[in-house]
Amino acid sequence: MAHQNVADPRAAGAVRGKRVARPRDSWIVRTFDNPAVLSFLFMLPAATLLLVFLTYPLGLGIWLGFTDTRIGRAGVFIGLENYQSLFRDSMFWLAVSNTVLYTVIATIGKFALGLWLALLLNNHLPAKALIRSIILVPWIVPTVLSALAFWWIYDPQFSIISWALVEMGLIDQYIDFLGTPNNARASLIAANIWRGIPFVAICLLAGLQTISPSLYEAAALDGATAWQRFRHVTLPMLMPILAVVMTFSILFTFTDFQLIYAITRGGPAGTTHLMATLAFQRAIPGGQLGEGAAIAVAMIPFLIFATLFSYFALARRKWQHGGSDD
């Protein structure tokens, strides 16, 4: 145990203030005042939990993907066999293409509509704070519970959407929202967009409010049209925050599980599985932990791509704030 009350010189160099030691301090107090010791102790709870329940399982998951582990039976190393069989598995490829399609369309939808909503909210409005807080509600309510509401809204016989469209004379037969693969995919994407709009809108609104009105006034004096002002002022100024929010959105849409599990459970006949729901299906009810882990691991390359994207977007933001000039 360190009995000194002067910090380790390397750590002390980083601390601006230095404590005046009192002669009657016990060794415990003095130890706790050493920034190096204290940092270590302070990091301990978070680091332990994250290493045991995040880093280790991440490694374990990659390992399980190379084994034939089943529920209730430890597996043996089988090399790339899981990946080889997935490569020949049409259901896996369907899940991959569903995941990509789901992510691309839902992200475009969320950002187009979220940006539109943010622009609407950026006007002078009565009860603006109230509207802003109401808009976030879909985002805070547990996904599964709002997904259940969508499941009921998409009911083949008692769908309120079908009823409304029939009443308006737009269709003459109830729509089977979840009965065919393409209808089911479109319905799931719609529900995902619905849930994503609030988050995107509120974050982009925060970005919009940092844009100085003088930029718009200058653009207007130069004769820029509304579209040109949006294209050459709003969009470039919004880019950094847009990039960050989009990274998160892509990451969480790509690995989405709840919405699909709640509304279609991958049906009809497995045609709406995403990689996450297929991994669950194979691993937990199916018992094939190794194969499920391999499907989950196959998501990692996409996630690394999204993370790098986020890293460079953040680096670019620092540059924009004048942090460094490279």
Add this chain to the structure above:
Amino acid sequence: MAEERAGMDYLNTWPRKLVTVYAPLSAFLIILLFPFYWMTVTTFKSNEELYNFKDYNPLWIHSPTLDNVKRLLFETDYPQWLMITMTVAVVATFISLFASVLAAYAIQRLRFRGGQTVGLMIYLAYLVPPSILFIPLATMVFQFGLYDSPLALILTYPTFLIPFCTWLLMGYFKSIPYELEECALVDGASRIQILWKITLPLAVPGLISAGIFAFTLSWNEFIYALAFISSVEKKTVPVAVLTQLVEGDVYHWGSLMAGALLGSLPVAVIYSFFVEHYVSSLTGAVKE
């Protein structure tokens, strides 16, 4: 609000604003809130009204009834599920806040060697989604003998709560003037005294934000609760509503929607109390 600016707003005339702003905004509000309206209406309808679109307008309740809510509360384990979810969310939130306060303080204030790297690692940890971790975690939970125990959830939820809370609190600590701590140091206060008596009281708004976010995220969690818990009476609300109230091919939509509505209430109530914290820390975390 002084900080809110509206660009070229003053050029717009009223009828023009009606078409370009108020009409689309109303459409957004209606679409975003409709599922909750539909949930509420369904909850208080009788079965005969629920499945009869010919004699009753489905958008309105003609003879409100509490039968669905009664069935949910007295004929299912719903109260038990609420208790379990509440316990798991509260305990996981406190564990995460404790660990995050210490970690954020160490990274932001003690400036130890490698602190920047640790901060980056914590940010990266937030990007690891539960849908990649649940399979290896399920095998670990089984080996530790935690399968089918709420403890499995209490221990695994901090993996996504700690990165988020630490990140949020780091930003918050940064906004507290360091000079206050320096003065206390010179006056002979120990680091722990400073954290406890100076920094934490000033960081209360940040702690509230982190706490409500953590609570909401725990309440919302689904995949771990689905994979690690099997006994009916130990399930969390989101999982139980989906797996226990859906019986075969007959869906009791009234009770299902009642379950969804009641399960949304705790987070909605907390949210309504702290909505300003919520909005500002959400946007702050993204801008940070």
